[in-house]
Amino acid sequence: MKAFIRNTLIATVFIILGGVIAVQVGVVDTGSDPSDGLSGMVTVKGSVAARDLGLSKADVKRINRAVGSHKNMFTKVNVFLDAREDKDPSEPTTILVMAMVLETDGNCEVRSWSRKVSRDKLISQMEVYMKKAAREYEEFKKFPDVQQNFKCLYI
Structure with missing residues (x-):
């Protein structure tokens, strides 16, 4: 027994x-929702949550790769999303309003202007903006006297 x-x-x-x-x-x-796998550096705010976007595992990997490639420059990536229409935000043709705020380890943050983007172009627009913001912020850092006067860079 x-x-x-x-x-x-x-x-x-x-x-x-x-x-x-x-x-x-x-x-x-x-x-579980693939958006659960987003980097801890990424925060999605606004009327559209990350889980509402229907992110695929490939989408999450692309976002995390873009964030990871700039982790030495940006400490936090805040994505603000609002639905432009009364449609499902995960539908490819749904128009969203996106803005991003990239926090740095210094006393400055890099902000985007709000822009309309369809859901199917959202991830690529985020990638493009992060690259552009990194280039511009790198250029900005070359002028320490200018840095003293600005707390926010709009791109």
């Missing part, structure tokens, strides 16, 4: 361990 209980306990432990490993590796879909 003791052997049966011990074997049952061991089998139960292995089944639970196998389930945990399957979820971690991605064999089993937990139903």
Whole structure:
């Protein structure tokens, strides 16, 4: 009887361990939203949340890669999104209003002007803006006397 209980306990432990490993590796879909995988540096604010966008795993990877490539320059990426229409924000043709604020480790932040962008172009626009903002901020840092007078750069 003791052997049966011990074997049952061991089998139960292995089944639970196998389930945990399957979820971690991605064999089993937990139903979690891919936007849960966004870098901790990214915050989405406004009337449209990240989960409303229907981000694919590829979208999340692109955003995280763009943020990661500028992590030495920007410490936080705030994305402000509002729906322009009364449509589902995850639909490719839905028009969103996007603005970004890129915080730096200095006393300055880089802000974008609000712009209309369709949902299917949102990720590429974020990537383009981060590259442009990084170039402009790098140029701005070359002039320390100018830095003293500005707390915000609009691009």
